[in-house]
Amino acid sequence: xxxxxxxxxxxxxxxxxxxxxxxxxxxxxxxxxxxxxxxxxxxxxxxxxxxxxxxxxxxxxxxxxxxxxxxxxxxxxxxxxxxxxxxxxxxxxxxxxxxxxxxxxxxxxxxxxxxxxxxxxxxxxxxxxxxxxxxxxxxxxxxxxxxxxxxxxxxxxxxxxxxxxxxxxxxxxxxxxxxxxxxxxxxxxxxxxxxxxxxxxxxxxxxxxxxxxxxxxxxxxxxxxxxxxxxxxxxxxxxxxxxxxxxxxxxxxxxxxxxxxxxxxxxxxxxxxxxxxxxxxxxxxxxxxxxxxxxxxxxxxxxxxxxxxxxxxxxxxxxxxxxxxxxxxxxxxxxxxxxxxxxxxxxxxxxxxxxxxxxxxxxxxxxxxxxxxxxxxxxxxxxxxxxxxxxxxxxxx
Amino acid sequence: xxxxxxxxxxxxxxxxxxxxxxxxxxxxxxxxxxxxxxxxxxxxxxxxxxxxxxxxxxxxxxxxxxxxxxxxxxxxxxxxxxxxxxxxxxxxxxxxxxxxxxxxxxxxxxxxxxxxxxxxxxxxxxxxxxxxxxxxxxxxxxxxxxxxxxxxxxxxxxxxxxxxxxxxxxxxxxxxxxxxxxxxxxxxxxxxxxxxxxxxxxxxxxxxxxxxxxxxxxxxxxxxxxxxxxxxxxxxxxxxxxxxxxxxxxxxxxxxxxxxxxxxxxxxxxxxxxxxxxxxxxxxxxxxxxxxxxxxxxxxxxxxxxxxxxxxxxxxxxxxxxxxxxxxxxxxxxxxxxxxxxxxxxxxxxxxxxxxxxxxxxxxxxxxxxxxxxxxxxxxxxxxxxxxxxxxxxxxx
Numbered sequence: 001x002x003x004x005x006x007x008x009x010x011x012x013x014x015x016x017x018x019x020x021x022x023x024x025x026x027x028x029x030x031x032x033x034x035x036x037x038x039x040x041x042x043x044x045x046x047x048x049x050x051x052x053x054x055x056x057x058x059x060x061x062x063x064x065x066x067x068x069x070x071x072x073x074x075x076x077x078x079x080x081x082x083x084x085x086x087x088x089x090x091x092x093x094x095x096x097x098x099x100x101x102x103x104x105x106x107x108x109x110x111x112x113x114x115x116x117x118x119x120x121x122x123x124x125x126x127x128x129x130x131x132x133x134x135x136x137x138x139x140x141x142x143x144x145x146x147x148x149x150x151x152x153x154x155x156x157x158x159x160x161x162x163x164x165x166x167x168x169x170x171x172x173x174x175x176x177x178x179x180x181x182x183x184x185x186x187x188x189x190x191x192x193x194x195x196x197x198x199x200x201x202x203x204x205x206x207x208x209x210x211x212x213x214x215x216x217x218x219x220x221x222x223x224x225x226x227x228x229x230x231x232x233x234x235x236x237x238x239x240x241x242x243x244x245x246x247x248x249x250x251x252x253x254x255x256x257x258x259x260x261x262x263x264x265x266x267x268x269x270x271x272x273x274x275x276x277x278x279x280x281x282x283x284x285x286x287x288x289x290x291x292x293x294x295x296x297x298x299x300x301x302x303x304x305x306x307x308x309x310x311x312x313x314x315x316x317x318x319x320x321x322x323x324x325x326x327x328x329x330x331x332x333x334x335x336x337x338x339x340x341x342x343x344x345x346x347x348x349x350x351x352x353x354x355x356x357x358x359x360x361x362x363x364x365x366x367x368x369x370x371x372x373x374x375x376x377x378x379x380x381x382x383x384x385x386x387x388x389x390x391x392x393x394x395x396x397x
Numbered sequence: 398x399x400x401x402x403x404x405x406x407x408x409x410x411x412x413x414x415x416x417x418x419x420x421x422x423x424x425x426x427x428x429x430x431x432x433x434x435x436x437x438x439x440x441x442x443x444x445x446x447x448x449x450x451x452x453x454x455x456x457x458x459x460x461x462x463x464x465x466x467x468x469x470x471x472x473x474x475x476x477x478x479x480x481x482x483x484x485x486x487x488x489x490x491x492x493x494x495x496x497x498x499x500x501x502x503x504x505x506x507x508x509x510x511x512x513x514x515x516x517x518x519x520x521x522x523x524x525x526x527x528x529x530x531x532x533x534x535x536x537x538x539x540x541x542x543x544x545x546x547x548x549x550x551x552x553x554x555x556x557x558x559x560x561x562x563x564x565x566x567x568x569x570x571x572x573x574x575x576x577x578x579x580x581x582x583x584x585x586x587x588x589x590x591x592x593x594x595x596x597x598x599x600x601x602x603x604x605x606x607x608x609x610x611x612x613x614x615x616x617x618x619x620x621x622x623x624x625x626x627x628x629x630x631x632x633x634x635x636x637x638x639x640x641x642x643x644x645x646x647x648x649x650x651x652x653x654x655x656x657x658x659x660x661x662x663x664x665x666x667x668x669x670x671x672x673x674x675x676x677x678x679x680x681x682x683x684x685x686x687x688x689x690x691x692x693x694x695x696x697x698x699x700x701x702x703x704x705x706x707x708x709x710x711x712x713x714x715x716x717x718x719x720x721x722x723x724x725x726x727x728x729x730x731x732x733x734x735x736x737x738x739x740x741x742x743x744x745x746x747x748x749x750x751x752x753x754x755x756x757x758x759x760x761x762x763x764x765x766x767x768x769x770x771x772x773x774x775x776x777x778x779x780x781x782x783x784x785x786x787x788x789x790x791x792x793x794x
Contacts, residue, residue: 308790393705
């Protein structure tokens with residue numbers, strides 16, 4: 001069940017707020033420091049960028065999550081605090097300490113995230129000084145959602161309510177991201193809260209499953225950021241423990257929340273005009289299926305074909321063929337919007353009007369059967385437009 | 398030493414020619430069937446696309462090269478004969494047989510290559526019928542070079558003369574390719590001839606070394622074609638055997654020829670306005686170095702930064718960081734056109750005029766030190782322009 005609004009404060013036990021601290025260069029009135037507060041200590045789990053060039057706030061947050069329950073999250077946009085060396089880590093810790101002081105917690109009970117320009121020292125005094133001005137409320141979710149935006153054209157929130165043992169359990173989240181990395185902006189950040197009760201290991205397992213089928217299955221441009229972070233906080237306020245037969249429905253709902261946020265990011269991708277979903281089946285293994293699906297979503301030739309509304313099965317098949325996933329060219333098939341365009345190794349005579357209609361839908365559906373097994377996977381991508389080039393080429397360091 | 402012109406007939410013992418057979422849709426007067434003839438049987442080696450969706454001519458040529466010496470090569474542009482099933486293989490064999498008949502050889506002594514639209518049956522009768530009209534000559538290298546073009550804006554040839562044991566040995570080649578794959582066109586094809594004497598195993602080893610440092614180190618868009626082929630023919634007409642101390646100078650010259658052709662392909666990449674060279678050093682292993690260099694050349698964010706003449710070390714470093722190659726962010730460095738922009742883990746104060754000048758050069762030089770070892774690699778890429786998007790989006794199947 002989808003519920004409108006509330007994002008990160010939809011689950012019980014959370015408040016949020018934001019302030020304009022002037023971190024975003026030249027836009028002193030734009031919200032750029034955000035605070036999420038948990039009423040009581042929350043079990044937390046986190047997933048970070050796999051990029052070896054990892055930003056200071058990720059290093060600090062990983063440490064804090066490992067130590068135990070969290071009481072809050074502080075985020076700034078406008079500066080990524082990445083490639084900033086030891087000073088960067090000290091600044092991230094200082095930012096967490098300032099937030100902790102404001103909410104009456106210890107520094108290691110606060111997670112920290114940053115997004116924005118790389119390689120410029122964080123204006124940490126300005127950020128720390130602004131935090132006490134934030135007044136977190138249940139209504140503050142919208143300010144929080146806007147304060148973490150960079151090149152995003154709109155805030156992205158999602159909620160699900162799932163009934164576990166006769167009790168409604170809530171999951172809500174917010175995310176930002178437009179290109180996978182952009183030195184002045186971008187990065188993927190996602191914060192998801194729930195009032196379910198989980199232990200740390202279960203929270204970690206649930207988050208990993210959800211992230212793998214959502215944030216790890218999307219691509220705007222194949223580049224991963226130095227700052228990508230997905231964080232789950234579980235307040236336990238519903239009193240319902242996620243275990244036994246409650247596990248699957250909870251993870252499904254969590255995956256739905258993450259998936260909705262992930263698809264919103266792709267649809268809002270830099271210069272994107274079309275969202276497409278790739279479903280791979282007939283793969284030898286699940287990892288082959290993921291590999292093929294993700295290679296197709298990142299192929300520039302597929303992305304430009306989607307942009308041009310071209311049912312170009314040759315590019316789709318060739319992307320699968322170079323992905324490393326095993327496929328049998330003589331048994332492979334490609335469907336676009338439910339229409340066979342290449343079937344068991346041979347082109348078909350497709351209905352042009354039917355295929356044209358597929359490109360008019362809000363999500364363009366591409367199905368590829370690799371013809372070798374039973375494994376499946378899904379991934380989402382956006383088209384590659386001249387506008388993407390303009391956004392990313394016209395910026396000057 | 399570089400010599401102007403002649404390409405595939407620069408080495409002794411080869412003639413070439415081409416004819417307009419009307420394979421290229423709607424351009425009946427454009428050369429589209431090309432023939433290379435060797436005076437006597439040549440030792441041959443070949444490298445093919447690693448894409449599992451491999452075209453029929455590659456399958457047939459692999460078979461013929463395995464059988465032994467070759468007497469000629471026949472190529473058509475306008476139709477890739479890919480995803481055409483068993484009929485495609487029969488058509489490729491028929492095309493080889495027609496060329497063999499015209500030059501008085503056996504079918505398995507002829508290699509065959511195709512480039513063009515995917516999934517459409519080859520007009521094999523039209524091609525076979527046109528082959529007897531070709532009159533191969535030493536001067537025919539230019540016609541050959543033009544007949545194999547698709548979206549290429551100009552023919553690409555390269556030659557080297559290398560003195561081995563007091564005798565000049567010649568290596569010449571021709572290549573075509575503009576996007577790595579494009580259903581109506583593109584694909585990488587390269588044909589290199591030499592009058593050196595090699596046995597089959599040595600020819601294979603030399604070609605693999607040269608291809609790895611040239612055609613396998615370039616990227617226009619990260620997509621690989623169904624038809625990519627690089628073929629080496631050695632006539633032995635110089636009388637000089639490539640063995641002992643002649644090995645290194647020969648392989649260097651062969652690598653130079655392939656490298657010049659490869660860079661010409663990138664510089665002529667679809668929509669490309671700038672060529673850049675990435676030199677990675679400080680890598681833990683040679684394969685790490687290659688991985689980092691190639692990931693940087695295929696990053697859309699790096700490619701758009703190059704397009705915008707932006708010395709964006711953050712994107713370069715982040716691409717290296719996600720490549721899978723081991724790097725130490727605190728010891729890594731990035732130089733652009735010889736200017737340090739990021740040095741041992743920290744941004745530098747660079748000279749803007751110096752960096753601007755680097756972007757004016759015909760090849761933009763990017764150096765990345767991963768800070769963990771001694772291994773090095775080079776790769777070449779081109780910028781990503783709005784024109785690339787137009788070329789690839791405005792085509793309709």
